[in-house]
Amino acid sequence: MSRELQDKAKELLEKEEVAQVIGYGAGTRRSRARPIFITSPEEASQLIWTPACVNNLAVYLTRKETKVPGRVAITAKGCDARALFVLIQEKQIRREDLNIIGLACRGVLSKKALDQGKGDLDEETLSAKCKVCLVHTPVEFDFLVGEKIDSPEPSSDPYEVIADLESRSPEERWEYWQGELSRCIKCYACRQACPLCYCNRCITEKSIPQWIEKSPHARGNLAWNIIRAFHLTGRCVGCGECERACPMDIPLMLLNQKMAREVKEQFGYVAGMNYQMEPALATFDPKDHEDFIR
């Protein structure tokens, strides 16, 4: 499969259809991968596609440090492609400027498995997000590496932990989240890893007035995590990079998946599946429910 990918990238660069290919290359340790940015056909042989290719490369499309003039080819798993589609929907990139090299994906390794140096994909090493994935094949692509895979029924209830939290009292939930968020050190790795956190000036950087304090303090930790979850509501595609990047193992995906479910249940909208649609919170329906309003 890596060979198929390398040949395609080489062809795109040789024909000058793209100026840059963003993909994965060998990492610093055996069985690790890391993002690479190649601009010449000779470099195409560096590209790999393994279960260690966990990064969501869409994040690099909005960073000026990695932008080059011209079209870009990007390798994308199903989850990564969803992020691409939200970026297109939000007019951050144009579909015609992208060549999407889709990756038919059976799953990637979890953070824990990678830290333990494991390289083989199995039930134990599979990332939690892959167990509930519905896009084993990207929804749209210009070229597909591998054979199309139909997503199986999720092997676990994607909302099991969320439902458990919802069944508890507000006080218990408050204690739970105060505990989890007490570990937050405000490193903003979650924000940096997220392909949809592309604001030139994040709300948390505004100091006159200061809405969210920057130091690792319970009040600011709560405000930061609430606001990030809310700014991603209807936009988060569930790629899990935030949780993977968090050095303090905060279960950020619980917040994001909860909000994704709310948007789906309340407005019938799932982010990143169809970029012709309007984002859920950027639009409205005069008939939206208002059972919570007196």
Place this chain on the structure above:
Amino acid sequence: MESKERETEMGLTRGAGSKEGGNGWEPKITAFVCNWCTYAGADLAGTSRLKHSPQIRVIKLPCTGRIDPLFILKAFERGSDGVLVSGCHPGDCHYTSGNYHARRRFATFRKLLEFLGIDLRRVQFSWVSAAEGAKWAKMVNEVTRQVREMGPFEGYRKISDG
């Protein structure tokens, strides 16, 4: 005598029913309201001499569509025990669709707050038009009563110190 009974009924009795508040504690309610409907409605309540709980602090915005969820968080951080958000009825927004956007925004934001352990009786929403002075007074009394029963927002008190 009659007016005292009415005051109790309207939830105006001082310090009554508060759990952890102690003697004389009164809830602080911050209201974020739109200029064209609810603020005018509140004004009508005033000119009509309708009585309601004095624990409310009204912050006027041009439209509920302008209300950032951060305002609600800030209100709690700065000592509010409850927040009321109120605006024009759907279809009556002065800016045509601001309240529609607010409706979606708050429909989702309140679920996030609930998930994090905030009792949703502390964050309430209403449509109050410029003609509904009585509804405004009723809303204020109702929210104040419910928040008074719940007591001070201890959770936020603890994290807001220092």
